[in-house]
Amino acid sequence: MQIFPRSLNKLPLLVAVVANLALVGVVFVFWYWLSPKNLVMGYMPTQPVPYSHRLHVGQLGLDCRYCHANIERAAKAMIPPTQTCMGCHAIVKTDSAKLEPIRTSWQTGKAVEWVQVHRLPDHVFFDHSVHLHAGVGCISCHGRVDEEEVVKVQVPMSMGWCLECHRDPTPNLRPRSEITNMTWTNDGSFKPPAVNPPQNCSGCHR
């Protein structure tokens, strides 16, 4: 007397296949879907003023340091004060509706509420000045900002990603004069110096 139909013989196989697929799925979820590659990359919030880096940097050719002025001296990159915007926009496009928040800020003294795009966890102490001094260009972490209409995160900004470069910084180094250059490539004439970035915990966590 056969209680179970013959077709059930395939059940263990089916279970095995489904279990394996589920496992792969779970691994995928954690490996990719929950990783900074998915969670961090591509973050592109809407800003109160639709500031276009493509226009200002790509077409007008402003240097990054015109606005992010203290980047070579301080840890923080600094979002420019309204004053910097008004330096030009007191004369240029004075009636643009898009610039209304800037003019309001200038008149009231209240800050423009920019949305932070590149954000590191609170226990990470990143210093812009020392990276720039070592010859790491803006492009290495921020990508081709000059082609972006809206700024978005182009790299994972995970600890593994940081460490990749800290272990071997040479591909990301360039002459200090070219750090803000978005199109610089090494034609072989530049020999990267040894910069010895830290790979221990307290290098970034304090």
Added chain:
Amino acid sequence: MSKRQPYELDVAKNDAAPIFWKSLEQKADPARARAEATAEFPRAAIAADLAKSDLVGPVGRRGFLFGGMSAALLAVEGCARRPVENILPYSKAPEYMLPGIPVHYATVREHRGEAIGLLVENHEGRPTKIEGNPDHPGSFGGTDAITQASILELYDPDRSNGPRTAGKEAKWEDFEAFLKQKSVAFAADGGAKLRVLMTPSNSPTMLRLRDALAAKLPQSKVHVWTPLSNSNAREGARIAFGKPVNTIVDYRFARVVLALDSDFLQTEPGMVRATRLFARGRKLRSSHESGMGRLWVIEPSYTNTGANADHRLRLAAREIEPYLLALGKELSTRQGVDLSQIAPLLATSTGAVDGVPPQWIKVVADELVTMRGRGAIVVGSRQPARLHALAHALNAALGNAGTAIGTYPANDPAERDVAADIKDLTADIDAGKVETLVILGGNPVYDAPADLKFAEKLAKVPTSIHLAHSVDETGSKCTWHLPRAHELETWGDQRTLDGTLAVQQPMIAPLFGGRSEIELLALVTGDPPTGYDLVRATVKSGSTIPAAVLEQTWKAGLNRGIFASSGNRSLGPMEVVGGAVVTAFSKSQASKPLAPDNLEIEFAPDPKLFDGRYANNPWLLELPDFMTKICWDNAACISPATAKALGLASGDVVTLSREGAAHVEIPVWILPGQADNTVTVNVGWGRTVTGRYGTGVGFDVYPLRTSDALGFADGAKVQKTGKTWLLAQTQEHQSMEGRPIAIDTTFDEYRRHPNFAQFKTPDPKVLPLWKPVEYKGHKWGMVIDLSSCTGCDACVIACQAENNIATVGKDQVHRNREMYWIRIDRYFLGEDESNPPVAIQPVACVQCEEAPCENVCPVNATAHSPEGLNDMAYNRCIGTRYCANNCPYKVRRFNYLEFQGGPTGSTPDTLYGDIPETRKMQFNPDVTVRMRGVMEKCTYCVQRIQEGKIASKRDERPIKDHEIVTACEQACPAEAIVFGDLNDPTSRVAKYAEIDRGYHLLSELGTHPRTTYLGKIRNPNPAMEQG
């Protein structure tokens, strides 16, 4: 499973060295103390408490698991896109302001009648850390614990946020209108019914405005009161020299210092300067030095100064006077000491004092005479004025005045004796002569002499105006309360005791709309209303410099923090009026001998809360008292013999009473080294009206303090109540199992055996576990000189401010959960329980090269850096606490609860359950604020190291020695801590680490610590032992 017993070290056991003990209990029963130290949950009470669920907070284990699961799901959902954070740049950027780069401004602060110059670190306009100004003679770069903690006072959440009148909130405009109306009455009768009560001041602007008030309203009067004043010293100098002068002892130059009831290393005026000079005078760079200073201390209770003495005698405070007379008599017999002027006075002495061994008179006199011109007799500020005068006469006769002791004109020659002055005020109130009383700072209802009944008197005054930090005992009884601006919020100025002028610069606009004393006084006198204008006007008025140059002087003065050449020149040796000194003693009278039923009570300034004004500062409340190690409480200290006679144990609550005064209940603490038949109480505790932290903490002893006994008095009685009080104290915490740790010797022994310290800490007998690492780049190290450390606790608070260290509350301290990264261990030495010498040792993480903590971390959260730092990655820590267990130095601290404030209600204790927004403003943005469940410890201030390294890379230069300074090193007034790169042969730390008396803590374990201790050298006089 058997527990491995701590090993016994042969060298230590066989050595005839004195035994070390941390508490009387430990000495009596070392086995119990050891068991307590090794238990995870020491003390039965805690184990019982742990069974109660409320300890784990409002959420129990099941609730947590349930809530945790849903929270985990939410977290998965939530982290898909992190919360939106905004960046708010300035609209119009301030000049020279770079976001992320701290700015330091020079300012000055008054503490205990002396000015301390400061450099304050500001992050985007938010002061976060106070450091000493190296150019300022009141600081020399050092600070004290209270100054370090005053940054938290600025952010006190309980500061009042506006004027109040009749129990209702009001506006400054209301007060100004009220005052305007009053001014009419003032002008009509020349201010006859106006009285101002202020604290003694060294501020030229304050004094100028006071004189302006006297000129405008000639009938008005200004009184001074502060519970812990320098009035006796002033009066003593006035008796001796005929005019009020300040005396400053150069402890570096003085080779013999006799401190009589004077805690000049902690609670007396000018402690920072004194500590720096004292430590420099005793600094030994090698065993070849020819000699070092010697400190003799006679005092009733153990103080920091007593702990640093080479010879210490415990003596009731009232016996100091016969002692000094006997010493004077002895000195007068020596050749070349002319004391003929006061001969009739010295003739009254028998030349011997009960309880004082004869050699304490003879040998001390020998030394003072030998070291003529390089000695100093220092008398404590609670001793009567006549004793100060006598000391001046003796110092003058020994040629010390003008050499070791500088004399400077008083900043305020008109200042009166505080007790007499407040008495006059209360008498005037009784006589109905006061209609308006303006109280500028101070808290007289709480701290005025009990016999004056100030609260009752204040009620009789129709209009009372009180300017204070928060609504306190006085403010709540006044018709007007006005918020006082913090020193970091307003302009002001201060002179040091030697006259150096420094300007107090504001770091931040008043957070709660407060105003300073000078601004309030200016409202009455009609001067310009802002502090800036007032201070500028003072600088201008006292100067003959042309305006254009004055502008330069002003700017340079602000920049440097002192006005160069403003310091008064020392007046040189002054003539002592011998007759006046003799007359001053004519009123002395004999009294009943001291006995257990006739105790002497001494009122001591609290090293933390001072007179009570810092009572709402959790850093200071939690700081363990230097000697008793009690946190969050004060206690009445009695000697072991007196405790035995009265049948008391530590923690017993007694009724302390005095004839002619009220009585108070207070727990007793048995303190070795306390004079028999005396009881010492610290004032400043038991505040009834203050903020959330300090209200009702400790025991108020001001009710016992009357105007005739501001320092000490006999006739005190102690009655057992049968109650006991839990005193949370840390003296047995973090025990190191009786191994040789704080190593000391005498100067003679040191010269014979320069390497004495290494004998006790032999090289490891074990091979290293791993291949030793070669440190090629920087090799950070620290040297702590036990000979210099005075145990003032400045480093402890500086570390707390720099590294965002939590306060945990009394309950958690009792559970061994204090969070200090650096602690000051205090050991008693020897068999004698009545007057044991003390060893002091600051201990922080020693950054072992072979760190035991690293090997046991299952998640690699603590790892070694190539520069030899024992790094701690908080975000990786899962809280197994294996590392803390395996640390032989017991320097790792675990966040058992959300000590830095989680979401409201997440922890049961109000201390950190709901952390105020203002408190968060103090956090150092360069250091992670740790959460519940992670381990933390000293990092050698790695944020400062990284900052220094980055700056050097940016500027393409090597790191200079002393460029990177840890917070503890910076704060240390004794220069006991030196930090730097051991691989740089020119660095101070490399040189110090090579000093012969250096040793590594528990070196025999093979941990290779980076911190080197320099053994303590005592300098006793061999003649004392021969008797």
